[in-house]
Amino acid sequence: MQDIVKIVREKINPDEILASVADDRAGGTAVFIGTTRNHSQGAPVEYVEYEAYEPMAIGIMTDIARTARFRWELFGLSAVHRVGRVDVGEAGVVIAVSAAHRAGAFEACRYLIDAVKKDAPIWKKEVYAGKQTWVGL
């Protein structure tokens, strides 16, 4: 099964991402869903906007996926990040993996989200009532 690495503008459906990693050899499947929360640093958040340097983000995420697949002998792997406006409660990122056992699935999923957050050239702007901030800048 090929790794699925995508950056999309439309809403992400976590059920579809989960279904994409289904594999009869798998004994464990893990999914991480990163959602927009309604507050940040004590202030109510209206929505967030993600921006990506898309060709590089795809390249970095593909490298990260390849590393995870090799290290944990994954069967299925999907990593999908959304760009544009993401409202409270909606998913900005969904990562799913299937592996032989639960430990590999959990570890790989954790590794993937951490590595994407650290290195994928994607930026989040939080929009509050009347103001907006780029997270990290």
Place this chain on the structure above:
Amino acid sequence: MRVLVFGGVREIVGSDSVEVELAGGATSEDVLNALAAAHPALGRWRPFLRVAVNRQYAPEPTRLSPGDEIAVIPPVSGG
């Protein structure tokens, strides 16, 4: 040389790419210095900016070649 900029840096410079004058043999570090000189508001962020050359993070300083795709990468915050 044309330099792609993103996120908070894009907003500070007011465009998604900027033309930066660089001498022959310039490096990725020269890109950041030139950008910070042209946009003083970027000065305080200078230590946190990374440069990507041809869509890969460049260890600083990396020698640039004509035709390279250069991008300034502010602290990332995806996920």
